[in-house]
Amino acid sequence: MLPVLKWVRGEPLSQDHWMELFRLLHMPKGTTLEKLNFGHVLNASDEIIRNADALKELNQRAQGEVTIREAIRELDLWGAGAVFTLTEYEDSNKNGIMLIKDWKDLVNQVRKLSLHPRNLQLQYKCNYLQRTLFMSVYQSKI
Numbered sequence: 001m002l003p004v005l006k007w008v009r010g011e012p013l014s015q016d017h018w019m020e021l022f023r024l025l026h027m028p029k030g031t032t033l034e035k036l037n038f039g040h041v042l043n044a045s046d047e048i049i050r051n052a053d054a055l056k057e058l059n060q061r062a063q064g065e066v067t068i069r070e071a072i073r074e075l076d077l078w079g080a081g082a083v084f085t086l087t088e089y090e091d092s093n094k095n096g097i098m099l100i101k102d103w104k105d106l107v108n109q110v111r112k113l114s115l116h117p118r119n120l121q122l123q124y125k126c127n128y129l130q131r132t133l134f135m136s137v138y139q140s141k142i
Helices: 002-008 015-024 038-043 045-050 052-081 103-112 126-141
Strands: 086-090 096-100
Touching: 002 045, 002 052, 015 052, 038 045, 045 052, 052 103, 096 103
Parallel strands: none
Antiparallel strands: 086 096
16 A cells, blocks of 8 residues: 555645545545544555555646646746737738737747646646636636
8 A cells, every 4th residue: 555655645636636535535524634634544545555546647637737837827927027019010901900020939938938738748737727728718707
């Protein structure tokens, strides 16, 4: 059981992850992180061993979600300080529109941020990102 215990600790685990962990381990109803003690863990040792793969996946998913939250914060900070230089352009219908000048430089700056897909392992992060974007859109509609 000792090798599997590393998946039952929780720096990256949020409240939702702990609830899922308690469900996986068939913890008694009403078990909370604040009330959790080592006796609960020992009593769940069979479930911990039986659900080792699920606990590992839960922990990796939680770590991935932490990475996304940090990357979104980094993008927010970058966006707050970003300055766009605009230039006037005339389209084929002779309509004047403003375009961002030096677009390539801006795209390269964003690529360097940790949120860029190249820098994320999306296997564990897609569901979280979808939920986050959905909640963002949903809250903006309220």
